Amino acid sequence: MPTPLAEPSIRPLTLRDLAPCVAITADRGWPPDERKWRLLLTAGTGYGIDDPSGTGLAGVVVLTRYGTPGAGHPGEFCSVGMLLVAARYERQGLGGLLMRHILRAVDGAPLALYATRFGQPLYERLGFTTVAQNLTVTGRLHAPGPPSGPAGGITVRTATADDLPALIRLDETAFGVDRTLMITRLPAFAEQLRIALDGSEVIGYGAAWASAAADVIGPLVARDTDTAKALIASLGAGTRRPLRTDIDTRHEDLLRWLKEQGLDTVLGSPVMVLNTSGLPGDADRRFAPLSMATC
Incomplete structure (x- = not known):
């Protein structure tokens, strides 16, 4: 059994974290696409929680910003994806912790995501609404x-x-x-x-x-x-x-x-949004x- 993460800290990810990101993806049964992770970590910002045992990441998420950030968020839109918690740390609240970190980071900017059936209840609790289906x-x-x-x-x-x-x-x-x-x-x-x-x-x-x-x-x-x-x-x-x-x-x-x-x-998969009534465009x-x- 892993040690419970009583006070996990969240840090930005870099390309040095590429291998642990691929590993946690494979751990959850998702395709271990190293090239996609490289794109996400360069075009967006990844955040992670380190496994205290020193064996990789306990949880990850990626935020991608589009447009030009500014006061009142004119012309800005964000997406969130790759919210993953290692199987050995599931049901410890790490997914919610990472998502609340994302919400603080976007500071009220419009945000969208594709939800899995496992993640949808969490997103609904955080205020996301479904605007489309995929x-x-x-x-x-x-x-x-x-x-x-x-x-x-x-x-x-x-x-x-x-x-x-x-x-x-x-x-x-x-x-x-x-x-x-x-x-x-x-x-x-x-x-x-x-x-x-x-x-x-x-x-x-x-x-x-x-x-x-x-x-x-x-x-x-x-x-x-x-x-x-x-x-x-x-x-x-x-x-x-x-x-x-x-x-x-x-x-x-x-x-x-x-x-x-x-x-x-x-x-x-439902398409869900926060801080907006729908997807732009x-x-x-x-x-x-x-x-x-x-x-």
């Missing part, structure tokens, strides 16, 4: 390539450095906040980064990055469902691995198409996050 789907596309049906003049190609300003503008429209620090890391982070065009106009983009068991599609931003389908089909054609993505349930047509293409729903264009750790 479905995680996974599998292999039956026929990777251009989707059937009307696609208009949509073309999809690999993004280049010259496309980044257009991607950042498109992303801000969809997510409602400047996420430049995250988007500019995508070319180095993702295996694939594709853009969709109607003529010369950029109307969507999608990334696919390697997780432990599948290639994750996200972020996925598109003008409409046909554009989202074209991006997913192109990304699916670029890998031999299974796909996984997290789709807002409001996109019913896309979810039906993904089911027809061979992907199965494996998880449903254009939900019709926001199809999938980078991951459920980033919103």
Whole structure:
């Protein structure tokens, strides 16, 4: 039995904590994605509670800030993810301790998260409310390539450095906040980064990055469902691995198409917010996050 943590202290995490972060993820049965942790610890701020035995971390959480912090929080939005407590320290209140630390850190700024069924009661006690639902789907596309049906003049190609300003503008429209620090890391982070065009106009983009068991599609931003389908089909054609993505349930047509293409729903997650009535941006264009750790 571990020693109870009577007065645990919380400290910021750095890249030196990468291995313990991966270890606590594996301890809870989540994919041990070292590259994702590296991204989260550089684009966001991790907080952790050290195991007093000196064998890693007893608990972790990551806060990612978007926009420009300021008085009254104009243009700022935050997300919280990767709230994990080592199995040997569960039911000691560490999850609540870490979340209350996050709430003090954001100081009233709007905050969002994807909840697990285990974490949802804690978030509700802290005042979070559910504003949307998400479905995680996974599998292999039956026929990777251009989707059937009307696609208009949509073309999809690999993004280049010259496309980044257009991607950042498109992303801000969809997510409602400047996420430049995250988007500019995508070319180095993702295996694939594709853009969709109607003529010369950029109307969507999608990334696919390697997780432990599948290639994750996200972020996925598109003008409409046909554009989202074209991006997913192109990304699916670029890998031999299974796909996984997290789709807002409001996109019913896309979810039906993904089911027809061979992907199965494996998880449903509520999207919860605090200090705001909902997510910013254009939900019709926001199809999938980078991951459920980033919103």
